[in-house]
Amino acid sequence: MRVLQRYFSVEIIRAVLFVMLALLALFAFFDLMGELQSVNKGGYRLQHALLYVALGLPGYIYEFMPIAVLIGTIYVLAQFASNSEFTIMRAASMSTVMAGSMLAKIGLLFVVLTFVFGEFVAPMTTKLAEKVKLNAIGASLAQEFRTGLWTKDLVRDNGLKGSVVGSRFLNVKEILPNRQLVGVKVYEFDSRFNLSKEVTAEHAEYIGDNVWRLSNVTQTSFPKSLLMQDISTVASIKLASLDVASEITPDILSVLFVDPDRMSAYDLAAYTKHLSDNKQGTERYAIAFWKKVTYPFAILVMMALALPFAYLHARSGGISLKIFSGIMIGMVFYLMNSLFSHVGLLNTWPPLITALVPSMVFLFMAMTALWMVERR
Known part of the structure; x- marks a missing residue:
């Protein structure tokens, strides 16, 4: 089991890092294109735009980690299925529970990494990025409000x-x-x-x-x-x-002036308490707080969702088709997670329920898929 655990870990971590680098390169390019219109405003130059984009990458690492884990894990498991490696592992008495346990151990590593980026790295770099941009342009906050x-x-x-x-x-x-x-x-x-x-x-x-x-x-x-x-x-x-x-x-x-999704759970809790003490609405920040707390654990759900792909042989579709399926599932999860934040806010749903519903829906899909492949 130790050999298999090490083999799974090395392959999945390598694949996830590759997918994450691809996603970061893509969105960094989009952000840079958006920042070019601000270049030469005041003292804002291209080097400031590059630094601003680079400081925003930790936020993307936090946001896209579940998607990268899903795509990377599907890719590795699809390769195992295509090369009949997973079939050999099952013949050597590796059960679905054992496979899920190995994936969960790898997933916990990504959970911790996601929590660190979401709670410490991304909030700090986001504030620093805004400070760099404002200092370079020579602008100040609150100018866009007519009454301050x-x-x-x-x-x-x-x-x-x-x-x-x-x-x-x-x-x-x-x-x-x-x-x-x-x-x-x-x-x-x-x-x-x-x-x-x-x-x-x-x-x-x-x-x-x-x-x-x-x-x-x-x-x-x-x-x-x-x-x-x-x-x-x-x-x-x-x-x-x-x-x-x-x-x-x-x-x-x-x-x-900061997107609640880019704030740390500590800052969200402190600001939510401030709003509550002053008899102001807290729903938006309460939802963001519970999303921040529960979002890293969505990685375990993505791992469970990827496991059924190991049971699909080459005749069920090539690796490219499975990767495309993973990309679509990941994007649906990302969009659904954002959608439920707005729907929950409009319908005044409990913040914890609003944050958990997307993960629970995809966990149910993962369990259903595993049950179906086990029956086959």
């Missing part, structure tokens, strides 16, 4: 640990690549949603520990018992700087 960027926060009576005494709405005109905020407006409301304070600042800099330092500040306070005829009680002061404690951090602000 809006987000909501809670006001507590003792920094971040006290009881909630109100809510805060933050409006930012621009977010610079160095994560500095430009054109900041803060509106604070009490527990009855009466406006209690308005703060405007030219700039805001994050100094750590959930504290923002606002510069060139104008602070206007509104008394609780303010009436239209008593407008003179409104107090306005100017400050050189003002520190504001907030649950909003640069990482949370950057979330608003």
Whole structure:
């Protein structure tokens, strides 16, 4: 069994790497063609476009790993069937369960690799890619919104640990690549949603520990018992700087400009909690979180789906036909996975169910196919 396990592992890993390289080359070419229209905007040059595309490849590795594993495994198993190697292995007392067990062990390696890319590598390189592009072009985030960027926060009576005494709405005109905020407006409301304070600042800099330092500040306070005829009680002061404690951090602000599917599960969980605490909709990010958690295990489903191809002999179709079938199955899985995210969001399905349905459907297909080939 050790010899067979090693033989399966070497052949499948080699095939998967070849398929992954082909997919990466294809989509890197498409991305580069799309980036060429941005070349020569500001300081954005061809070398920046190449670096931007290269930094996006880890995200594609995460997304296409199940498809690459499916196609690579089908190719290897189809070769074994074509050369009658799999028939000899079965004659030597290798059962379907044993074959599935060997594939599962190889699949676990790809599960771990996919998790590492999805949780650590891809989120980091995606942020770095956007930073490289913005720095080169000289642009800033939030410029495409007419009124700037809006987000909501809670006001507590003792920094971040006290009881909630109100809510805060933050409006930012621009977010610079160095994560500095430009054109900041803060509106604070009490527990009855009466406006209690308005703060405007030219700039805001994050100094750590959930504290923002606002510069060139104008602070206007509104008394609780303010009436239209008593407008003179409104107090306005100017400050050189003002520190504001907030649950909003640069990482949370950057979330608003990143595709949830490219975020880590940790960031998704943190942002989902932030939205929940502020009584905002969490469905989109909750679905993305559960997809991030369950997606690596789709590789095991793809392995199970590839196993029946080992039982199809040459007369059932050549290797090229089986590989084409694998490509079609992989693309259907990829499209179905994306489709169910939108359908689940529209129909308010439970996020975990929305994330699991595509894998469960394909697992059922794999079990049905194995049952049929076993009967034959």
